[in-house]
Structures are given as structure tokens and as C-alpha cells.
Amino acid sequence: MLLVAAVLGVVVAGLAIPFAGVVGFSARNVAESVDDLPQELETEQLPQRTEIEDINGKTIATLYDQNRVNVPLRQISRTMVEAIVAIEDFRFYQHGALDLKGTMRALLTNQASGGVAQGGSSITQQLVKLTLLNQADTDEERKAATDDTYGRKLRELRYAIALEKRHSKDWILERYLNTAYFGDGAYGVQAAAQHYFSVNAKDLNLRQAALLGGLVQSPEAYNPTKNPAQATVRRNIVLDRMAQLNVVSEADADAAKAKKLGLKVKNQPNGCLNSGAQFFCDYVVRWLMTDDALGATTQDRKRLIFNGGLTIRTTIDMRYQRAAQQGVSGQVYKGDQAVGALALIEPGTGNVKALAQSRPMGTRKGETFLNYVVPKKYGDANGAQAGSTFKAFVLAAAISQGIPLTKTFPAPNPGYFPENKFETCDGPYQSSGVWEPKNSTSSSANPNLYEGTRNSVNTFFVNLELATGICEPYKLAKQMGIRSLTKDNIKPSFTLGVVDVSPLDMAEAYSTFAARGLHCDARPVTQIADAQGNVLKKYDKQCTQVLASPVADAVSDVLRGVVEPGGFGSALNPGQPAAGKTGTTNGNYSVWFAGYTPNLAGAAMVAGVKPNGNQQTLDGKSIGGYVRASTAGSTTAGPMWGDAFKAIAPLLPDENFVRPSSTDVAGLLVTVPPVAGKTYDDARAELEALGFTVARGGSVDSRLARGLISYSSPGAGGQLATGDTVTLYPSDGSPAKPKGNGKGKKGKGKKGRGNG
Structure with missing residues (x-):
């Protein structure tokens, strides 16, 4: 030295x-x-590019701050x-x-x-x-x-x-x-x-x-x-x-x-802008950015995602993505004063198969960085009013309560409904007003559940909601994936749709019907591996039975009428068993079609958007190459769904819906018993003896001793059919942390389960 x-x-x-x-x-x-001077130099991991792969392992996007592969x-x-x-x-x-x-x-x-x-x-x-x-x-x-x-x-x-x-x-x-x-x-x-x-x-x-x-x-x-x-x-x-x-x-x-340089330049695309699935890629990144397991801070998570040399295996199927994008782009042009969006989800897994929208990613005219397909949390767009697609939740609640499919209800036009007659989760709706909704479609004076749904009769569903109350359809919609709902949405107009709903949430909800009542959270990623190929984290499907399978089967049987001959969506039929529901809002600010086959669910939306981003009516606007005097879920949003599903249908297994049994719905449902405080083995034995399938959920904060069951989902008192799944959540032995501590670690706030 x-x-x-x-x-x-x-x-x-x-x-x-x-x-x-x-x-x-x-x-x-x-x-x-x-x-x-210091005697050691810490050599940190070099920044490396991250690859986002489709379901088959093919790269769909590359992310990096430095284009490097060690x-x-x-x-x-x-x-x-x-x-x-x-x-x-x-x-x-x-x-x-x-x-x-x-x-x-x-x-x-x-x-x-x-x-x-x-x-x-x-x-x-x-x-x-x-x-x-x-x-x-x-x-x-x-x-x-x-x-x-x-x-x-x-x-x-x-x-x-x-x-x-x-x-x-x-x-x-x-x-x-x-x-x-x-x-x-x-x-x-x-x-x-x-x-x-x-x-x-x-x-x-x-x-x-x-x-x-x-x-x-x-x-x-x-x-x-x-x-x-x-x-x-x-x-x-x-x-x-x-x-x-x-x-x-x-x-x-x-x-x-003596030779030339011999260049064969190949540029490495960077970011979602250069992906063949731009908004799916963006959704994946923003979805992962919310995962605390990838870093303590937002900056840590971003550093890992963009510099960690990760391989992110996703759920997208590019065949579905191309079909979805063609379906959307063929019906709504990027320069239109409207946005078309379509989300596809696989029932029973929650796998997000495709996300497409009419406006591509970018800053030029007709482009945007707003992702209209996903919830605002992941895309910055507010979503749109969902219209009559919400009638399906009232329908499901009615069937769960034992209302027969053949029961009729009045369908006056207009209707006259004192608002304090509607039951909320806290008693009668607090209003002295009178609601006077009108019908935009025709039907018999007293349609049953099949006819009222097929024709989407507003006042029929208002009467049906009077029978069910608003609370159960509201809770059911949240359980099925409409996470934007708040208590402010518990009002008489619930059955005609609420604001700020995304196509992805609606596709997730309708996939629950297709999966016979098994709800699975939307999942865009299945696993992450590091630069050496070691799996850092797996994202298992998160599924819970929220509807008895016969109830879901009955809903599907009713909704089939919408896409079969005589239904508003008959022209959309993909050539396989299918069910769906149209949605149109007052003023036609947005129109919807949500539908599914037994193995694929999708929700399509067209929303009027001004150049400044505010919503506007679709009527009188040029959409897809011609001016629409009027718009509707079946004729404006539905074709996007139909074109995509017709292209995808040859790729889907041939399956059919399970036909409902009137006896199943009317009286053979089994009540879930209380199991809180029991050991997992004892609770499982009791539930299996009643014919239920039992799944084990993650451990949760609870005052009960470690390993004892804190609650089940569905909770005590819920009704399911034999074979349906009950998920058990064991206690981790630690009481729930007070709200506002910013931790929010294990206890997920599972409220209203009925098992303590």
C-alpha cells in the first residue's frame, strides 16, 4: 500500500x-x-430487464431501466x-x-x-x-x-x-x-x-x-x-x-x-407501450405494484419489477387477446367520441384472458394512457354506469330466497314506487320520495323471471327488488367482484345499475354464474421468477363459493334466454351454449353486454367520452364508422362481445350449462352450520358429512387460539347445495390489529361471515 x-x-x-x-x-x-477509505465495495445485483410472458411462456413485453441480461x-x-x-x-x-x-x-x-x-x-x-x-x-x-x-x-x-x-x-x-x-x-x-x-x-x-x-x-x-x-x-x-x-x-x-461491420440491429422494446397487449401489460405492472411482498415501499416494488430481471408469467392467451382487440376495434374506432372496452375472464380460476379497448396507448390523437377496462385503482379511469347488467344480482338474490322462476310480478309503465318501501341493510330506505321509473322495452303485464329478464323490463325488476330487498343483491354483487360498491349504492335504483363499474369487475362477477356460484378474484399473474429462474412467488387462485350451485345454474338458465332466439342478444350467440345480459343507461351515456359460456366470461362496454374526458351520450355520435341515432347494449356493446366470442369459440371445450332442478332451488339447499372455535379437522368432518366440499383458506387474525377456525365462507346460516365449497379460515392466534395502524397484514377484514 x-x-x-x-x-x-x-x-x-x-x-x-x-x-x-x-x-x-x-x-x-x-x-x-x-x-x-472504506475497504469493501458492496456489489449489488445489476439491473436487468424483466420479461412479461403470456400463458404459454412467450414474451409479450419487456421492462427495464437498463437493457441488460446477465x-x-x-x-x-x-x-x-x-x-x-x-x-x-x-x-x-x-x-x-x-x-x-x-x-x-x-x-x-x-x-x-x-x-x-x-x-x-x-x-x-x-x-x-x-x-x-x-x-x-x-x-x-x-x-x-x-x-x-x-x-x-x-x-x-x-x-x-x-x-x-x-x-x-x-x-x-x-x-x-x-x-x-x-x-x-x-x-x-x-x-x-x-x-x-x-x-x-x-x-x-x-x-x-x-x-x-x-x-x-x-x-x-x-x-x-x-x-x-x-x-x-x-x-x-x-x-x-x-x-x-x-x-x-x-x-x-x-x-x-476487410469486412463490413455486419450489423443486424434488433431493438429491444421497452415498456407496455411496445407490447401487443398494452393495457393488459399495464394492468399487470400496476397489480403487482400493490403487492407488499415485492417490497416495503412503492419505490422498492418498482425497482424490483423494472430492474430485477424477473420473469412474470401471466394468464393472458394472445389468441383471445387478438380476438378481443379485433372485436373492439371493429366496432369502435380510436377517434370516436366513445371508448369501447372488453374484458375476458376464465370461470373457476379468475384468470384474466384478455383486455382490449378501442383507444390504443399513447399521446397522439385517438390515444390514451387511461385504462378503461380495469378498476380505477389499476387504470385511472372512473368506469361507467353499468345499467341493467345489475339486474342479474337481483335475479340471483331472488332465486336464493326461494322465489320460483315462474313467479310473476307487475310491470307497469311507468311505475309508482314509494322509496321508503325498499328494505336496505339497515331497515327501510330513508326517503319520503316516490320513484317513477319507465320501461324501455315491452312485455306482458305480469312477466315471470324468465320473461322479465329476457326483455329487461325495468319495473318488473323494481318489483322484484321490493321482494328481495336491496341488501342481499348489494352484498352479492360485492362478493362477486364489484369492489367499487359503497353503502351509498344501497338505494332503490340499484337494480338499474350503479356508476363507476369497470368491464373487468363485471366480467369477474358474471364468471361466478358460469362457475356455478364459485367466485374467483381476477388474477393476471400466476408466478414470478428471478433472473436465475427461482420462483419468488406464486399467485394461487383465490376462490370462494358465494352462490349455491343450483342458484347459479338457475340464473344461467334465465340469462340464456337473452342470447337465444327471441332474446335481445340472439345475434351475438357464438355457436355454443351462452348466457348474458344487456345494459343500457338513462341518456345512453354507456351501454353494456355481459355474457358467458360455461368456460369463458366477458363484459363489453361502450361509453361516451368527450375530448376533455367527461362522459356524454352516445346517441347521435359516429361510432364505428356511422352515426348512431340511438344506442343499446345489444346493438352497440354486444357486437364487440359477439365478434370476440365467435372467434374464440373454436378454442373452447364443448361444455353445457347444468339445467336447474326446481326441487333443488325450492327446498334441497343445505344450511352451513357454525364452525367457529372448532379444530380444522372437526369442522371439515362436520361439513363433509353434510355433503360440502371443504377448502382451507389462509390464517387470519383472531382472538381464538392458533389453529381453531375463526370463520367460514359462506358463513353460518348460508345455504348451498351438496358438493358446493365451504372455505375455512383458521386463527393465527393474534388479535386483529386496530384500524389505522397501516399494517393490514393478515386480517383481511372478512366481515359478515356469520361465524365470528
């Missing part, structure tokens, strides 16, 4: 700050300064290794952290030129500089990593010595080749090989390796895509150096110099 310090007393002055020697630096000063030294061609060592530090394997000969040679060259004409840094010293720059979080740290100062040179040297002590030469060279910037956005030799030549680093030949080896000195000055002449000169310098060192023969070097 004293020898190094003595040399540096002269060398640093000559290389870094040419006149420093005259202001009092001495060997003693240098030695003391070196001893004061590779081990054995996966870098020997020629590439020889080229970089020859031009940057040919004595790399002979000297230590400091190449004294190279440093003195650079000093003499610089003195002769009167400036800094040649660098004397070893590959290890260069790696230190690159590492400090790469790990700098602030402008001050970045400046400190690049300043030509006495202090930086000393710090780099001390760190370089530490690296040489801790790591092998091969490790240092591998790290250097993966860290170095090769220009044109390519970090590391693998990304550079793929970018400039469309090959992997292990396949680089002499001509290619020499070009890349020459780039690290000045990546932009020698950038072959912008400065091919300078790049050629620099490549030939590397080839001459390799021949001079007998790494290659002069004949091979001359042959390589």
Missing part, C-alpha cells in the same frame, strides 16, 4: 488532475488518505473475452488491482501530450467506477463516481484492491462484461450482442467481438448505428492489438478488417 501510495503521489497528479502536484499532495498525504463467463465467447482484455487491460491476469506498468505508461503518454490522452485504469478499477456509477441513487453520488479528482482515484483503487482480494479474476471479468455500457441502450455483453448482431454472447465471432470490445472506451462516439466510420476505425484498432499480442493471427485480423 505504501508503494502504491508513493506511486499515486505522482500518478494521480498526472492522470486525474495534471497540476495537483503543485498544490501540496505528497506520498505521506496519499498514504494517510488511503488508510482512511450471463456467466462460460456463456461469453472466448473471442469476446480475448478482445476486451487485449484492448482494455492485456496484462489483466498478471497484475493486481493496479497495473503499475500501464499506469506509468499512461502517465508518460499524457505528459508528452500535455493532457489526458491515455487512461491507466485496470479492468478492476474500471469495474469499480462502473459499479459506483450504477449504484448511485442521487446526482451527488453520480458526480462523485465520475469526477476526475484525487479522492475518486484513491477510493477506486482501495475498492479495486478489495475486489481482487475477495473475488477471482474470472469473476471480475464476468462482472465487468455484464456491467459495461456498449452504447445504443445496450448494457452488458449479452444485450449488446443481441442488439447489434441478433446473436447471443456465446456466439460472437472475431469481427463482432472486436467491434464490441472497442465500444466500451466511448460507447456513443463509436456507436456503429450512428457513426459507422469511427466504429470501423475503432474495431480495426482492436483487431490490430489482438494480432500484436498474438491472440489472433495477422491474416485473421486482416480478413476481419
Whole structure:
């Protein structure tokens, strides 16, 4: 160290700050300064690009701050290794952290030129500089990593010595080749090989390796895509150096110099904007950003997602995505004063199969960064009024309460309904007003559940809601996935739809009917793996039986009438058993169609949007190439759903709905018993004896002893059919944390389950 310090007393002055020697630096000063510096350099994981894959493992998007893919030294061609060592530090394997000969040679060259004409840094010293720059979080740290100062040179040297002590030469060279910037956005030799030549680093030949080896000195000055002449000169310098060192023969070097650069540039798309599924990609990123398991803060999670070299396996099927996008784009054009959106979900898993909207991602006219398909939490758009698609929740509640499908209710036009006659979760609705809704469709004077639903008769459903109360349909809609609902929505108009609903939430809800009452949370990601292929986290499906299967079967049987001959959506039938519901709002500000087959559910929405983002009526607007005098769920939103499902139908298994039994609905449902406080085995045995299927949920905060059942879902008193699933949630032995502590860890606030 004293020898190094003595040399540096002269060398640093000559290389870094040419006149420093005259202001009092001495060997003693240098030695003391070196001893004061930290002795270790923490080499953090290098930023690497993240790949988002579809359900089949094909990349649909790449995310990165630095386009880098780490590779081990054995996966870098020997020629590439020889080229970089020859031009940057040919004595790399002979000297230590400091190449004294190279440093003195650079000093003499610089003195002769009167400036800094040649660098004397070893590959290890260069790696230190690159590492400090790469790990700098602030402008001050970045400046400190690049300043030509006495202090930086000393710090780099001390760190370089530490690296040489801790790591092998091969490790240092591998790290250097993966860290170095090769220009044109390519970090590391693998990304550079793929970018400039469309090959992997292990396949680089002499001509290619020499070009890349020459780039690290000045990546932009020698950038072959912008400065091919300078790049050629620099490549030939590397080839001459390799021949001079007998790494290659002069004949091979001359042959390589006689050839053109041989570029085959392949740009690596970055971000969701360049994806074939732009808004699905954006949804995946924002969905993962809410997962505390990926980092304590939003910034930590973002850093991992964009720099962690992750492989994110998603649920999207690009065949479905293309069909969905074509269905939307064919019906609503991007420049229309309306937005078309369609979400597809797989019943029984919650897998999000496709998300499509009419306005592509971007800043040009007819483009947007608002994701209208997903909830505001993930897309910044407010959603739209869902119209008569909400009638399905009242229908399901009625069937759950034992109202026969053949029961009739009056359908006056207009209706006359005192609002205090409607029951909420807290008693009669507090209003002295009278609601007078009108029918936009015709029917008999007293339709039954089949006719009233097929014709979407408003006052029929208002009377049905009087019979069911508002509370149960409201709770059911929340359980089925309409998370935007609040207690403010518990009002008589609930059955005709509420505001701020997204197509994804509606598709999730209707998939519950298709899955025979089993609700599964929307799931865009199945697992995340790190850069080494180790699975960091799996995202299992989250499913709960919220409707008795015979009730869901009965709903499907009623909704089939909408897409069968005589129904409003008969033209949309995809050629497979299907069910659905139209939705049209007052003023036609938005129109909907939500429907499903036994194995795929989807919700389509068209909403009028002004240039300033505010909603407006669709009537009189040009949509899909012609002016619509009037709009409706079946004729405006429905065709998007129909076109997509007709294209996808050949890919779906041939399945049929289960026909409901009147006896099942009327009296053979089984009541879920109270199981709170019992052991898991005892609770499971009791439930299985009644014919239920039992699933185990995650542990939850509870005052009960660890392992005892805190509650079930559905809770005690709920009614299901034999074979339906009851999920048990064991206690983790810790009481629920007070609200407002910001933790919100295990206890998810499962309220109203009925089992304590």
C-alpha cells in the first residue's frame, strides 16, 4: 500500500488532475488518505430487464431501466473475452488491482501530450467506477463516481484492491462484461450482442467481438448505428492489438478488417407501450405494484419489477387477446367520441384472458394512457354506469330466497314506487320520495323471471327488488367482484345499475354464474421468477363459493334466454351454449353486454367520452364508422362481445350449462352450520358429512387460539347445495390489529361471515 501510495503521489497528479502536484499532495498525504477509505465495495445485483410472458411462456413485453441480461463467463465467447482484455487491460491476469506498468505508461503518454490522452485504469478499477456509477441513487453520488479528482482515484483503487482480494479474476471479468455500457441502450455483453448482431454472447465471432470490445472506451462516439466510420476505425484498432499480442493471427485480423461491420440491429422494446397487449401489460405492472411482498415501499416494488430481471408469467392467451382487440376495434374506432372496452375472464380460476379497448396507448390523437377496462385503482379511469347488467344480482338474490322462476310480478309503465318501501341493510330506505321509473322495452303485464329478464323490463325488476330487498343483491354483487360498491349504492335504483363499474369487475362477477356460484378474484399473474429462474412467488387462485350451485345454474338458465332466439342478444350467440345480459343507461351515456359460456366470461362496454374526458351520450355520435341515432347494449356493446366470442369459440371445450332442478332451488339447499372455535379437522368432518366440499383458506387474525377456525365462507346460516365449497379460515392466534395502524397484514377484514 505504501508503494502504491508513493506511486499515486505522482500518478494521480498526472492522470486525474495534471497540476495537483503543485498544490501540496505528497506520498505521506496519499498514504494517510488511503488508510482512511472504506475497504469493501458492496456489489449489488445489476439491473436487468424483466420479461412479461403470456400463458404459454412467450414474451409479450419487456421492462427495464437498463437493457441488460446477465450471463456467466462460460456463456461469453472466448473471442469476446480475448478482445476486451487485449484492448482494455492485456496484462489483466498478471497484475493486481493496479497495473503499475500501464499506469506509468499512461502517465508518460499524457505528459508528452500535455493532457489526458491515455487512461491507466485496470479492468478492476474500471469495474469499480462502473459499479459506483450504477449504484448511485442521487446526482451527488453520480458526480462523485465520475469526477476526475484525487479522492475518486484513491477510493477506486482501495475498492479495486478489495475486489481482487475477495473475488477471482474470472469473476471480475464476468462482472465487468455484464456491467459495461456498449452504447445504443445496450448494457452488458449479452444485450449488446443481441442488439447489434441478433446473436447471443456465446456466439460472437472475431469481427463482432472486436467491434464490441472497442465500444466500451466511448460507447456513443463509436456507436456503429450512428457513426459507422469511427466504429470501423475503432474495431480495426482492436483487431490490430489482438494480432500484436498474438491472440489472433495477422491474416485473421486482416480478413476481419476487410469486412463490413455486419450489423443486424434488433431493438429491444421497452415498456407496455411496445407490447401487443398494452393495457393488459399495464394492468399487470400496476397489480403487482400493490403487492407488499415485492417490497416495503412503492419505490422498492418498482425497482424490483423494472430492474430485477424477473420473469412474470401471466394468464393472458394472445389468441383471445387478438380476438378481443379485433372485436373492439371493429366496432369502435380510436377517434370516436366513445371508448369501447372488453374484458375476458376464465370461470373457476379468475384468470384474466384478455383486455382490449378501442383507444390504443399513447399521446397522439385517438390515444390514451387511461385504462378503461380495469378498476380505477389499476387504470385511472372512473368506469361507467353499468345499467341493467345489475339486474342479474337481483335475479340471483331472488332465486336464493326461494322465489320460483315462474313467479310473476307487475310491470307497469311507468311505475309508482314509494322509496321508503325498499328494505336496505339497515331497515327501510330513508326517503319520503316516490320513484317513477319507465320501461324501455315491452312485455306482458305480469312477466315471470324468465320473461322479465329476457326483455329487461325495468319495473318488473323494481318489483322484484321490493321482494328481495336491496341488501342481499348489494352484498352479492360485492362478493362477486364489484369492489367499487359503497353503502351509498344501497338505494332503490340499484337494480338499474350503479356508476363507476369497470368491464373487468363485471366480467369477474358474471364468471361466478358460469362457475356455478364459485367466485374467483381476477388474477393476471400466476408466478414470478428471478433472473436465475427461482420462483419468488406464486399467485394461487383465490376462490370462494358465494352462490349455491343450483342458484347459479338457475340464473344461467334465465340469462340464456337473452342470447337465444327471441332474446335481445340472439345475434351475438357464438355457436355454443351462452348466457348474458344487456345494459343500457338513462341518456345512453354507456351501454353494456355481459355474457358467458360455461368456460369463458366477458363484459363489453361502450361509453361516451368527450375530448376533455367527461362522459356524454352516445346517441347521435359516429361510432364505428356511422352515426348512431340511438344506442343499446345489444346493438352497440354486444357486437364487440359477439365478434370476440365467435372467434374464440373454436378454442373452447364443448361444455353445457347444468339445467336447474326446481326441487333443488325450492327446498334441497343445505344450511352451513357454525364452525367457529372448532379444530380444522372437526369442522371439515362436520361439513363433509353434510355433503360440502371443504377448502382451507389462509390464517387470519383472531382472538381464538392458533389453529381453531375463526370463520367460514359462506358463513353460518348460508345455504348451498351438496358438493358446493365451504372455505375455512383458521386463527393465527393474534388479535386483529386496530384500524389505522397501516399494517393490514393478515386480517383481511372478512366481515359478515356469520361465524365470528
